[in-house]
Amino acid sequence: MYSASMSTPDRLVEATQELLWERGYVGTSPKAIQQLAGAGQGSMYHHFAGKSDLALTAILRTAAELRATAEQALGDGGTAYERISAYLSRERDVLRGCPVGRLTMDPDVMASEELRAPVDETIGWLRGRLAEIVQEGLDRGEFDRPLAPDEIAATVVATAQGGYVLARASGSSAAFDAGVAGLLTLLAPRTGPTV
Template identity: 60%
Template sequence: MQARERLVRSMQELMGERGYVATSPKAIQVHAGAGQGSMYHHFSGKADLARAALTGTAEDMQAAAEQLLSAPGTALERLTGYLRRERDALRGCPVGRHALDPEVVADVALREPVAATFRWLRERIAGIVAEGQAAGEFPATLDPEAIAAAVVATVQGGYVLARAASDPAAFTAATEGAVQMLTGLGR
């Protein structure tokens, strides 16, 4: 693995554990086994490295979601697959946790990969709901964007519930509730 990739992965891991502010350039360098010169050769500073790390984390999350959302099956089956995907509920969402980091939210360049991921996810899910409407699975009266927002909010809220209770069953209860609601909407 090249130094740039080691630095990005180290930043992803450390930001996921500690947040942006508590992740020092020195800790990143030690974790990556890279020197200061290497870090500043590849990145203009900590914020530039953090943006690369957030972008990589967002791309990984989108790829994992897309695999499920583009799988064969009905719209309901694909949405159910997404909701029931195995996740480490106590660790939280690899992207969503950064929406709670004040330093990330305050910096447009750092916030953008987080915001873009959730925009993409809502749009992708809304498209699947619309496909389900066209196929007669869901009523035409549904607002696909609202359903998509509710699905994304359920997953993100499920992480919060699980972490607050220190119990992954809280996440499962939230996502299973969403599956039941979507199933009830079907015809």
């Protein structure tokens, strides 16, 4: 699974990221981490104080990766609508869900202020970034009606996260795609006279 050049701490963190996404905090045992990473118990505890320390490092890395991926889609090219559309339509493993969003459903992560903080900060960052983009679009006259940037940002995040839930429940990405298409239709500039 890992390249020979990957360091032991990186293998441990990446294994923890995968297991947190698949199994949650409780289901991510030190033994499972070590097996997936191909690392011994001594190596794990040499580099990390324990499971919570390793989980925090993994969550921070997952959060940074989500931000980088979102920023690629949101970037500075195109209209606000095109950038939001690029974010919602980007390639993703819909049936696995969002690796950060899924942590919000993990009672052990949410009960720990230390583990919850990067999850909350990342979702807050995404909402803020989307609100900035909506405001830029309003300032440039790209939308033909008044919009509340913070509300639109919350709606975009809720559509993506809710779309993951619908897709997982149905076993098909079609539900996610339908939610995205519906939101984009609502956000699209009107092309004819309004009634």
